[in-house]
Amino acid sequence: MAVYTKRDFSVNLKSHGGILILALIAVFHLWIQVTGLQYTTAAKTGWIIGMTPVFMALLGLAVFKESLTLIKTSGILVAFFGLILLISHGDLSSIDLISNKGDFLILGSSFTWAVYSIVNKKISLNYPPMMTILFLFLMMGIIISPFTINDASIQSVIHLTFKGWIAILFLGILCSGAAYVMWAQALKEMESTKVGAFLYFEPFVTVIAARIVLNERITLLMILAGIIITLGVVLVNVNLKKIVLYKKSKKDM
Template structure:
């Protein structure tokens, strides 16, 4: 609707249609593994692990966009990785088990896919309006998702959704997806992908506080210290 009101240019060549289709596939996969991971881990753990996304963005930016990756950034990657091991292993990396910690592993992989998404998005946003890009992106995401949800169970879930459920969907759809994806695309067009990724510093803190307040999740000292180690590493990765 916003794209139509602002009279955005809707022209797009075949090559970039395919790029946005790839972007949509990555976005759908990213959301699916993150939501699946949340079933097997806490929201607080998820918040800290998602905080590693800027590291993946920096590494992929170095590989595909020729962005700088100096010794300080490399040391930051190592520090963040140590923090991640302590968080997932609850203080002992030897405790990490791919089955027992499947939720954490899926969330970590979703951080990597967000890095992939950001790199592809940057390439597209350099040539096209972010608003138009997101419009095409959401259309293609819907086309990918719909075939997997045309069944009686999904229809019944929608019909019997509570008012809180609808409010949650509107919040996730309009703000967490709509507005934030557009802002992210505009930011990627104007700045280096690593610098944009640095703003994800705030997400773990918001998630942990929210999880404690609304989900009554236990926030331990080890969790906070491990998370801060991750954030320190991410800070060094994005330090000029």
């Protein structure tokens, strides 16, 4: 894509170290997410990943000195309450690192994606998003090569079915390539909390897809916990000042 759009391939050495950090974060993020998915459902994963904007708000406070109002604080508490309800199935005594290891790995994945987004925001300010992603993927490939290039992996690739190749192409071109480029561009154009707000929709899409494609069981408690998480995330990203100014401008018209 970078070649097709005739991007400038000159390397900004100052940004290269930052992209290496991004690559390390991205590899770790994907590894714990894929591992976590082996021990939990796609539907629960969707809701837990929905916590990302909360982590982005907390990191935004630490890194960009973004404000943390009473409403945002309330939103964080509400979101974590929904998360605990989701993981515990309504029974706090059932939570432990062994039986819930998949959920905790996905939660770690959510946090690392927030870290990636905050770091990416800094990198994108000094480097074109398309080129950031190009060098990012090259570095990610180099990082994971020692752990993935072996006889077992080669045999797995050779014996991949047609559906397997379709899945890999879908994940590589759309879920990774296109999605990472659009995410990087969005972080360049908008505040991190505003970009994170678009993740509201991800859990709902995931739950619907999990039911249709994987035939996963969706419980009422899961939906309730998900709605509570979403409500918390909305509160985290709400901007009362802009709402008041908007209402005032409407009255003055």
